[in-house]
Amino acid sequence: MSLNAAPKNENPIRVMVVDDSAVVRGLITRMLEAHADIKVVSSVGNGKMAVDSLARNEVEVVVLDIEMPVMDGLTALPKMLEIDKDIRVIMASTLTSRNADISLKALQAGAVDYIPKPSSSRELSGGQDFGTELIEKVHIHGEARRKAKGAPSVSVSRPRGIAPRPAAPLQPKPVKEVKLRPRSLKERPDIIAIGSSTGGAQALFNVLKGMHGKVRQPIVITQHMPATFTKILAEHINRMTGWPCQEASDGMLIQPGQVYLAPGDFHMTVEGSGPQKILKLNQNPPENFCRPAVDPMLRSVVASYGRKVLTVILTGMGSDGLKGGQVVVENGGDLIAQDEATSVVWGMPGAVAQAGICSAVLPLDDISSYVVKAASGGV
Structure with a gap:
């Protein structure tokens, strides 16, 4: 095991990476698999391959590119949801007006989230902010799927030697009851x-x-x-x-x-x-x-x-x-x-x-x- 390899996890979040660039797929896969609680079970180059792969593999979270040959991400999305209505799809696209518009349409069509992707593989390989955000989103949506399915949770880990980002918890601890307070404002708000x-x-x-x-x-x-x-x-x-x-x-x-x-x-x-x-x-x-x-x-x-x-x-x-x-x-x-x-x-x-x-x-x-x-x- 290498110095930065994470210890094995018996129940990792199962992820599919979909991008037409083999280099980008490789970089994203390495970012994800640096964490023991994430496993990339499929890495494919277009939407059609993603739909075919989803029919064969158990996947919980998909990182889906927008612009791809054969079948783009927006076309593939509803086909993937037909196969698994509970799949959590995160749209990944470069920051252009067109891609922003498509990402919002994808959210309306059933994607759960989006993440802006650096415009080049060089920026991606050095994109610590992108990697941190992606890991957080995969964790939170993987956990949400498991909760919806009644499946066992997964303990969140990080690569060895890498300090956690100092941030507020992604979600407060669940409680059975929420205490409400009486309304203060008895008149119309402005x-x-x-x-x-x-x-x-x-x-x-x-x-x-x-x-x-x-x-x-x-x-x-x-x-x-x-x-x-x-x-x-x-x-x-x-x-x-x-x-x-x-x-x-x-x-x-x-x-x-x-x-x-x-x-x-x-x-x-x-x-x-x-x-x-x-x-x-x-x-x-x-x-x-x-x-x-x-x-x-x-x-x-x-x-x-x-x-x-x-x-x-x-x-x-x-x-x-x-x-x-x-x-x-x-x-x-x-x-x-x-x-x-x-x-x-x-x-x-x-x-x-x-x-x-x-x-x-x-x-x-x-x-x-x-x-x-x-x-x-x-x-």
Whole structure:
């Protein structure tokens, strides 16, 4: 065994890597198999080969490229889900507008996540951030599949000699019961603030569509996404939900009935204490390893709107939104969260739910109706 080889694991997460570049497949495979709890059981060069291989192999997570000959990733995705409806597919693509658009379409079609891929094998081989993010996503989605299947969990490991990244736990420890707090805000909120991450795009489409035409307050959203993706996400929100949604720009005036999305790599905050409030963007250090982050948005919303804030925390990895959510509640605002059963990852909503600061923890399909009632002062 080499110095950096991980000890053998008897029950590793079984992964398929799909990419038309043999070099990229090899690099990704080595990244994954440096961890004892991950095993690459198939490595193929196009979507057709992936579909054929899935029919022969037991696979839990697929890392799926988009642009490939014979059959591309978006075409292969529904065919793979026909074979195994519980397969966890992570789309991997370079950061182009076209690929961002396809990745979001793939999320709507059943993929659970995406990861921006360096544009060259040289960048990929030196891409520690890419490797760390990929490992985290494979772990979390592999575990989610096992939980859904009632299969044994796998203990997360790391290669020998490599220190873990100092980060918040991917998910809070499960609890049997969540303690709710009474609603603080007994009147109509003046703004609705939403935070989301892994699985958030699909959740946002669901929630916003159910609120369309029934809510007049402005809505500010921080979704953890790279810059190219947030612009495309804003366009998808426009198309799919009917809401006028814009990727925020510095100095943009906040108006009723509008949705504002934090751009990738920028924290989005609110400024102003009078009737006119504006959005401000900054590149202050990441918070909770994220930029944009939910916490600075929530702190600024409270500073501008006081208690008249309704916050929604949707599915996502980590605990971003917990500290900001505490500020919302301490100042008389209200906070609700998505429940564990309907979250792709019950990290962010689980953190606020288990902190006892939520007035409601709801299935995804019930969130929009709650917000509509709260927005009219009727909850």
